[in-house]
Amino acid sequence: MEKEMEALRERLAMYEGRAPMAGQPLLNQPPAPIDHQNNFAATPLLKVEDDVFLQTQHQQVAATSLLDLRSGQSPMFYTLGAGEVRLAHGEVNELFTEYFQLYHPFLPFLDQVRSPEEYYNHDHKLLFWAILSVAARRSSSRPTLLKDLAKPLTDLIWDSIRNQPNHHVVKALCLLCTWPIPAERTVTDPTYMLCGVMMQIAMQIGLHQPTHPQDFSRNKVRLQQEDIHDRLRTWAVCNIVAQTVSTGNGQPSITLYDSTLEFKVDDEDHMRTIPPTLFVRLRQEMAASRINKLLYSANTHKFAAEAATTYMTLEADRLKEERGSLDGVDNELEELYHCAVSLHLHLYSFFSPEPRLERRDDLVALYYAATAYLDQVFKLQQASKLPYVPYYIMQMALAAGFALLKLLNSDFAGRLPSKGRTYVLQTVEALRRAKVWPNDLLDRFAEVLAQLWKESSRGRSLHSMSQSPSVSNSGIANMFNNQPQSQQTTQQRRESTGMLEDPLGLIVRSRMSMSVMFDCVWRWREAQVSGAADQLDNTVVTNPTNPDSSSSSTPPPGMIVENPAHTMPNFNPHLNTLSMPLALPQGLASANSYEFFDSVSWMLEAQTDWNQYGSGGFGTDFNA
Incomplete structure (x- = not known):
């Protein structure tokens, strides 16, 4: 040597x-x-x-x-895995600069003064590579870097979790849950799992008790005030990230908002610990968690219809009051997240059993909440910031787009502004621009939204297009309605034979505010003749649907057209996409057929209650 x-x-x-x-x-x-x-x-x-x-x-x-x-100097190359990825000092410095300039403003909790060498040698290698993976999402100098990082970084994640993780590992998981490595199937997306691991590690090492680390360690721990502030700030960011991941995936909150996070604006010590931007974000996600527990929890069905609507109105007023009282630094981003929480609240309107459309002011509020949020997203697109936003921002954009799809294809559309149609088109465009690589989940969801919108003749009463006869199936109607039979007839929004015929009804009802998205995807799958998932890969990459194409007959606005010609391949014209009167074997036998989007089947969450609806033909399908 x-x-x-x-x-x-x-x-x-x-x-x-x-x-x-x-x-x-x-x-x-x-x-x-x-x-x-x-x-x-x-x-x-x-x-x-x-x-x-x-x-x-x-x-x-x-x-x-x-x-x-x-x-004794630092090496010329930083390597990950068995040498699959090698980055020179210049590349690392460039990526760090991109991260702090473009991504850091959305989650400002890392120290910009520290050098890459300090993150690598003194903090944790996982945090170092997590920063690089986020910056690599839009790297122009090395476009394939993120794909090269995916496998060795995943191995490093699980290796770091196994080997006594510190709070810098928690920071890394915060980044990886906010800007996850793109996936083509949610069954292969570990983000929600990593989010749970992040919260568990944070509590295991005592971040929720930042001033008492000794209680969670076998060795003597001596922390200076700066270290305590860093741990407390990390714990706050953990809860912010955990709530956004829960909301974006339609899952219950896994946050822990205890007295440790009760910061006060007028307390100088608190404001030194957590910057104003993070303080506002924390309060906003606390509101989202409160909405989850108030409206979307398992006990919500015990509310009377009027009570749930009243709670939603009161919570909307409270959100407006909090928005006026919270003054951070970046008003644009604060307004974006405020609109996201407001949309999360108003999406509960799809769960309301009120049958009289003339009394559905909550649907009008939902429309304006969705368009207000999309306006904020489109501003980011115009400012060329959309490629750098957290994944949660685009998940809520998906919810807004599918909500408008349902609203504009219902009998309620007459009460809504006609310009709502342009929002759906812009949403499809924004989703496609925000994709990280072709055929990732954003790209696939955008294609589904485009196909559904096109088949609805671009928002002109999709409900009137069904060529199939109405098939009554009381078993299905009862499955999604826990009300007594005597009350069911008075709660139909239209003269229909069941919930499956109602464009405003939800079949998928256990995914909280994201139920509307999974509901539309489920209906899209059922509207395909065969091979939808297999053909979607090719369609997304080679021939994406133009949602505003005039290739099919497009009647003038206001004209009701029965049985329009469908031009998309493999689309079944005998199935109404948003209101499908399906026979039970076809409808429920493949109820988790949208699994290529969703890792947790909605059917699994209702198994304990199936027996209360009687046999009704369920046995053959579910006991196999």
Whole structure:
């Protein structure tokens, strides 16, 4: 090793035009000068072997890297895994700069002053590579970097979790849950799982008790005030991220908002611990958690219809009051997240059993909540910030787009502004622009929304398009309605034979505010003749649907058209996409047929209550 180091040092010095150090023997003597008087002699010319040896850049870097290691300096390359990914110092510095300029404002909790070397050597390697993975999402200098990072970074995540993680690992998981590595199937997306691990690690190491770390450690722990503030700030961000992941996935909150997070604006010590932007975000996600527990919890069905509507109105007023009282730094982002929480609240309107459309002011409020949120998203798109937003922002955009799809294809559409149609088109465009790579989940959901919108003749009463006869199935209607039979007839929103015929009704009702999205995806799958999931891959990449295409007959606004021609491949014209009167074997036998979008089947959450609806033909389908 010593001889190799000396040889490399000598060759590097010669390559750079420097003389070798004193006392070092020359391993390769320079060539003798050529006698120009004997130019035509037969003696062959000597080659400069050292220049040939260090001719390529990789060899130069390798030599310098060995010298750096001997002198105690940081290596020339940062490697991940078994050498699958190698990044030079210049690349790392560039990616760190991109992260703090473009992504950090959406979740400002990391220290911008620390160098990449400090993150790598003093904090944790996982945090270092998590920052790089976020910045690599839109890297122009190395477009394939994120895909190269995906597998070795995943291995590093689980390895870090196994080996006594510290609170810097929790920080890394916060980043990876906010900007997850894109997936093409939610069954392969570990974000919600990692979010739970993040919260469990945070509590295991005592972040929820930041001033008492000794109670959670076998070794003596001495923290300075700055360290305590860092742990407390990390715990606050944990809860912010956990709530956004829960909301975006339609799952119950896994947050823990205890007295530790009761910050006060007028307390200088509190404001030194958590910056104003994070303080506002924390209060907003506390409101989202409160909405989950108040309206979307398992006990919500015990409310009377009027009580739930009243609670929703009161909560909307409270959100407005809190928005006026909270003053952060970035008003644009604060308004964006406020509109997201407001949309999360108003999406509960789809769960209301009120049958009289003339009394459905909550649907009007939902329309304006959805369009207000999309307005904020479109502002980000115009400012070229959309590619850098957290995944949660686009999940809520999906919910807004599918909510408008249902509203504009119902009998209630007459009470809504006609410009709502343009919002759906812009949403599809925004989703496609926000994708990280082709055929990721955002790209696939955008294609489904585009197909549903196109098949509805772009928002012109999809409910009137069904060519199939109405099939009564009281078993299905009862499954999604826990009301006594005597009350069911008075709670139909229209003269229909069941909930499946109602464009405003939800079949998927256990995914909280995101139920509307999963409901539309389920109906889309049932509206396909065969092979929908397999063909979606090819359609998304090679021939994405134009939702505003006029390839099919497009009647003027206001004209009711029965049985329009459907031009999309494999679309079954006998199935109304948003109101499908399906026979039971077809409808419920494949009730989890949208699994390529969703990792947790909605059917599993209702199994304990199936027996109360009687046999009704369920046995063959569910006991197999």
